[in-house]
Amino acid sequence: MGPTSAALAGRFRPVGAPAVPLEPLPPLFHRLNREHFEGALLREGRPLVDLRWSDGRLTRTAGLYRSGCRADGSDLCEIVLSRPLLEPLPRQATLSTLCHEMIHAWIDRVLGVREVHGPHFRSRMAAINAAQAEFAVSVRHTYPVPVEAARWIARCPRCGHTCAYRRRRSGLACRTCCERFHDGRWDASCLLVFESGVA
Numbered sequence: 001m002g003p004t005s006a007a008l009a010g011r012f013r014p015v016g017a018p019a020v021p022l023e024p025l026p027p028l029f030h031r032l033n034r035e036h037f038e039g040a041l042l043r044e045g046r047p048l049v050d051l052r053w054s055d056g057r058l059t060r061t062a063g064l065y066r067s068g069c070r071a072d073g074s075d076l077c078e079i080v081l082s083r084p085l086l087e088p089l090p091r092q093a094t095l096s097t098l099c100h101e102m103i104h105a106w107i108d109r110v111l112g113v114r115e116v117h118g119p120h121f122r123s124r125m126a127a128i129n130a131a132q133a134e135f136a137v138s139v140r141h142t143y144p145v146p147v148e149a150a151r152w153i154a155r156c157p158r159c160g161h162t163c164a165y166r167r168r169r170s171g172l173a174c175r176t177c178c179e180r181f182h183d184g185r186w187d188a189s190c191l192l193v194f195e196s197g198v199a
Contacts, residue, residue, distance in 0.1 A: 022087060023094060025051040025079075032099050036128045040110045041102060048109045049102075050078040058082040062141045063097040065104035079105060085143055092135040099128060099137050154192035168194045 029051055033041045041048050049065070058064070062085050067077040079101040086094050103124050107113050113120055117139045125137045150164030156174035158181070173190040181187070 022053055022083065023091065025053065025081065025098065028095065028098055029079075029102070032095070032102055036099065036124075036131065037102065037106050037110075041106060048077065049105045052078065052080055053083045054080050056083055059084050060145060062086060062093070062143055063101045065101040065108070067105075067108055077105070077109065085145065089143060093141075093143060095135040096137055097141065099135070100125075100141075103128075103137070150197040152194045153197040154194050156190065157193055158190060163192075164197060165194070 026047070029041075029047060033039055033047075058080060059082065061082065063079065063081040065079050067075075070076045079098065081094065081097055081101070086097060103121055104116075106124065107115060107120050111120060115121060122139075125139070128137050150166060152165045152168050153162050154165055154169075154172060155162045156177055158177045159174060161174060161176060169192075172192045173186050173188075174192060177190040178184060178186055182190070
């Protein structure tokens, strides 16, 4: 497993301290590709995936791998790492996250298999973790995620129960009231009313 939140907490940049520039991803990619993927993520000397730091919007996960087609029909294959989550963490967090996403790219582009965290992923992850001790690749990260204040409060008009939401949702009903008054079936009389949660 990767480093825990508690283990990383003492290594954060102090509030107000100048930000350490993020490390360029291509040199890290080439090193990890050479050490753990036998160079398979290169074709004619070029990476099979695009690499980039997020523009600040990737805040719930440390990184992602995605592939498919862009709107213009061109090939999309990229690894994006979260600037907000990884910037204050030690270098090992970046290495672990990049390597995790590289495993996804390797499974997709080299093996041609569609899986998320299946047997191919877990096997490669175990081999990488056994081969080195600098960082640990895991299925899920335990890095601290900034908590965003709820923008909306959903209130049941029947029982008064409230629940916080980041965005408004339509058609949601109070489960407790639907179970109590309508045998567990959805009913419009139990629709939640959304109110602004911003003070």
